[in-house]
Amino acid sequence: MDLRYFSEEHRLLHDMVAEFSRNEVEPVAEEQDREGRFPKELVQKMAALGLLGIPIDSKYGGAGMDTVAFAIAVHQLAIADASTAITMGAHTSLGCMPIYLFGTEEQKQKYLPALTSGEQLGAFALTEPGAGSDAGGTQTRAEKRHDKYVVNGQKAFITNAGYAGVISFTARLFENGEEVGITTFIAEAGTPGLRLGEPEKKMGWRASDTRAVYFEDMELPAKQLLGEPGKGFTQFLKVLSGGRISLGALALGTTEGAFRRALKYAHEREAFGKKIGEFQGIGFKLADIATELEAAKHLVYHAAWLKDQGHNVDREAAMAKLFASELAMRATTEAIQIHGGYGYIREYQVERFFRDAKVLEIGEGTSEIQRIVIARQLMEEAGRL
Numbered sequence: 001m002d003l004r005y006f007s008e009e010h011r012l013l014h015d016m017v018a019e020f021s022r023n024e025v026e027p028v029a030e031e032q033d034r035e036g037r038f039p040k041e042l043v044q045k046m047a048a049l050g051l052l053g054i055p056i057d058s059k060y061g062g063a064g065m066d067t068v069a070f071a072i073a074v075h076q077l078a079i080a081d082a083s084t085a086i087t088m089g090a091h092t093s094l095g096c097m098p099i100y101l102f103g104t105e106e107q108k109q110k111y112l113p114a115l116t117s118g119e120q121l122g123a124f125a126l127t128e129p130g131a132g133s134d135a136g137g138t139q140t141r142a143e144k145r146h147d148k149y150v151v152n153g154q155k156a157f158i159t160n161a162g163y164a165g166v167i168s169f170t171a172r173l174f175e176n177g178e179e180v181g182i183t184t185f186i187a188e189a190g191t192p193g194l195r196l197g198e199p200e201k202k203m204g205w206r207a208s209d210t211r212a213v214y215f216e217d218m219e220l221p222a223k224q225l226l227g228e229p230g231k232g233f234t235q236f237l238k239v240l241s242g243g244r245i246s247l248g249a250l251a252l253g254t255t256e257g258a259f260r261r262a263l264k265y266a267h268e269r270e271a272f273g274k275k276i277g278e279f280q281g282i283g284f285k286l287a288d289i290a291t292e293l294e295a296a297k298h299l300v301y302h303a304a305w306l307k308d309q310g311h312n313v314d315r316e317a318a319m320a321k322l323f324a325s326e327l328a329m330r331a332t333t334e335a336i337q338i339h340g341g342y343g344y345i346r347e348y349q350v351e352r353f354f355r356d357a358k359v360l361e362i363g364e365g366t367s368e369i370q371r372i373v374i375a376r377q378l379m380e381e382a383g384r385l
Ligand SMILES: Cc1cc2nc3c(=O)[nH]c(=O)nc-3n(C[C@H](O)[C@H](O)[C@H](O)COP(=O)(O)OP(=O)(O)OC[C@H]3O[C@@H](n4cnc5c(N)ncnc54)[C@H](O)[C@@H]3O)c2cc1C
Pocket: 090, 094, 124, 125, 126, 127, 129, 130, 131, 132, 133, 134, 156, 157, 158, 159, 160, 202, 205, 210, 359, 362, 363, 364, 365, 366, 367, 368, 369, 372
C-alpha cells in the first residue's frame, strides 16, 4: 500500500510492527500452529512494544493512537501469523473496547491499565450455543438479588477466554422477575461460578485460544454492570462494528502473506522451460489477487479513517470485512494452486494461510450477516431516494 496515505506516526508504527512480525512472529508461526500453542511469549513481547492498547487513551496506559494505527498493526502481524494477530486484535477490539467505550471512570481505571500493559488479556463473550448470528437470542440470565447479580448461562467460541483476566459478556437482566433487556457485565477470572471449557480443536487460528465459558450461579457485585441496564444490544453492535475493521485488517494480512509466498514461488518455479509466473494462467491469478488486495486495503483503511473522524461506520465496516475476508479465502485458495502439490504440504505454509482464512468469513458476523447489514442500509437509503 502506498504509505503516503499514512501520517509519520502511522509509518513508524507500520515499520516497527512489520519488523516485529518478520523477525519474531514469522519464525515461530508454523510451530505454534502445528502444536496449537498459545503465543504467550509473543503476547509479552507485543505488550513491551505497546501493541496491546493501540487505540486506548494514554491515561489508561494505551498508545493513544487511532483505528487506522490499530488496523496497520493487525494487518502487519497477520502477514506472518493470523493466530497472533487475532490474539492481539480480539484483546483490543473486543477485550478493551467495551470497557473503554461504556465503562465508568472507576471501571476504566481499574481494568484498562492492566489490559493495555499486557498484565491481563481481555475477551468478549457474546455468542452462545443457540445464539450466534442471532445474538439477540441470548439466553444467559442475570438476576438482580439485592446488591448483586446472579448469572447462569453458557457462551461459545470465546477468543482469549482461557488466558483472559477480564471477560465482558452479555446476559438478559431480570429485576423483580421483570426482564430489563440484554445487558453487559464484566467478570474477572477466578470469580466463583465462572468455569472455562477446554480449548476448541480448530481448523485454523490454531494457536489462538477459543473456548466455551460457563456461568454457574456466578455472583457479581452491582458495580460489575457495564454501561446502562438493557442497552447491551446497541453496545455490542458498536463493539462489533469496530471489531469488523480489525477482522478486515486481519484478512488483509492473511491475503498478503499468502500472496507474497505465491508470487515468490511463481518467480522461482519453472515448468516447460519458463518461470510459471510467465504463463498467462498464473500471471492473471497474481494480477487479480494484487488488484483485489489493493481494493480491500482501501475499504479497510477507509472504514478505519471514517471511524476516527467520528462517523457511524456500520456499513463501511461490514463492506470492508465482507470483501477482505472473502478475498482472503479466494487468494489463499489460489496461492495453494500456484504452489501445485507443494501448496498442499505443510512446509510451504500456504495451507496454514488457507486454513486461517476460512474463519474470517464466520467470526464477528458471517458474510451473510454482513450482507444483511449492508442491504438493510441500502433499503433505508432507497426510501429517501
Ligand atoms: C475461532 C472463532 C472465534 C470466535 N470468537 C468469538 C469471540 O471472541 N466472542 C464471541 O462472542 N463470539 C466468537 N465467535 C463466534 C462467532 O462470532 C459466531 O460463530 C458467528 O457469529 C456465527 O454464529 P454461529 O456459529 O452460531 O452460526 P449461526 O448463526 O448458527 O449461522 C449458521 C449459518 O446460517 C447463516 N445465517 C444465520 N442467520 C442468517 C440470516 N438471517 N440470513 C442468512 N443466513 C443466516 C450464517 O451466516 C451461517 O452461514 C468465534 C467463532 C470462531 C469460530
